[in-house]
Amino acid sequence: MSPNLGFAIGIEIGGLSIVLHTSDAEFAGIVERRYAGFRSDPARADARLDVTIVAPETFADQAGTELAVQLAGGCWLIRRGDFFAEWEPRSRAGAVTQSANPYSIDSVIRIVHSLMLAERGGFLLHSASAIRNRCAFLFSGLSGAGKTTITRLAPADAIRLSDEVSYIRRIGERYVAFGTPFSGELNAPGENASAPVEALYFLVQGGDNRVNPLPVATALRKLLRNILFFAEGEPAARVFQSACDFLAAVPAYELTFRPEAAVWKLVA
């Protein structure tokens, strides 16, 4: 319990923990259930978000407003039709105003993590990911590319990290993929596990299964299209350099596949 805001809920993703403070019991319950596999000690958090819960009608006049992320005076201002948030990277603290729903806070957490990762040479990637034989494999592509399909086809011994958003951190000279609670069509969180990234595959659904190495410049364009980053300017330049560094360390391929389990023999 936080003395000022009632509930303190620690959520650790990718080794970075955020404590959410809220006085709203219903919202605290929503968050505790949604991030059940990613809870951490709130007293040991790396960052803090104070969440103020308001009536849904508060946002009625801005419903449908698209996400906007702006840096002003050293503070990130994050606004969408269903929430408003501020994030100060220096103090690693922020505030969120939203209604009692899991989707707004999920978006804020993704954005805050993407900003923290950008400072550390990492990024969130629109990709499925899984661990097999102690190595992580990434399967990237926009909606409809087959991320959920390839996840469903994974062998029983594969550890699913995500079917939607993969969490990539640079640790030393290696890149490590972490499980996330962010889910796609499977509507189920990934496992809270991690492993060094062995390969990145860009998915193409086709009539057979084959793997083709990608020229690094081509891979960079595809990678940048799939990195979840919401800001422009200098932080975007950092993400660009991180993507280049990542591709210098991790091979990238185009994976053409048809929906059959045999495709996994090609990749892991």
Added chain:
Amino acid sequence: MSDKFIRRSSATAARALGDEMIVLAVADSTLFSLNEAARLLWEAADGRRPLREIVNEVIVPQFEVDAETAYCDALELVEQLAGHGILELADQPLEQADA
């Protein structure tokens, strides 16, 4: 004869990948892929050397083209890059050129 001076915009990030130079315009996250001639001009764009000197020393020896044609082509190219905001183009040397 007047000349032009070119300098890489500070609002960019760039990386050579294989045979390509990829440049990011950070203002709008647009990516540019520079061909060989553009890459040579980009790399030489320090704001201090006149464009004609760069062309004569870098472009002409690399491509089988006369100096005047090379200069005209280079000028057109740098005007395009300047139009995209990834290169600065001026009639005078550009101070505080990046290292």
